[in-house]
Amino acid sequence: MAPKKKPAKARTGKSKPLLQQLAAKPENLFTGNWKQQYAALCFRYRNGEPSIEILVVTSRDSGRWIIPKGWPIEGKAAHESAAIEAWEEAGVRGKVRKKPVGRYTYLKLLGDGDVAPCIVDIFQIEIRKESNDFKERGERTLEWVSPDEAARRVREVELKSLLVEFKPLGRRKGDRVPPA
Secondary structure, eight states, X not given: OOOOOOOOBOTTSSBOOHHHHHHTOTHHHHSSOOEEEEEEEEEEESTTSSOEEEEEEEOTTTOOEEOOEEOOOTTSOHHHHHHHHHHHHHOEEEEEOSSOXXXXXXXXXXXXXXXXXXXXXXXXXXXXEEOSOOTTTTTSOEEEEOHHXXXXXXXXXXXXXXXXXXXXXXXXXXXXXXXX
């Protein structure tokens, strides 16, 4: 097995910015070496009102705000992978839509120091159950916030736009808003 690569270092001893690392290996961007991930846009209705809150969590490595996401899970459909990530990262379960509500791209710093461009398909989950006992409890901070606040917290521009414009799919006019 080859030894793990260390992250690229700038002269100051700090890691190079992700774009600079990717620029050093443009083949990762232009030869179709995009990695696929699936995310859960977890939401709930606020106190029985039509307004919603969106769940944001911190990443384990950098502590930046994200929505639950992860790699495809063998033997699982994309929407099922997103639902599993929501449970493992935030302890939430609910009604997941099988079709993505959007997609965004970002640069992922891999464990070996390489940078990979990622495409993330996003699946909405109307949260119906929350638990304090889940796999990554204590490793992340979770907060329910307004769509505008969620957009302010995340870094990815495409995700910001999706969060601000998000309207839950699947609820028909006249449907009762579930109680809090």
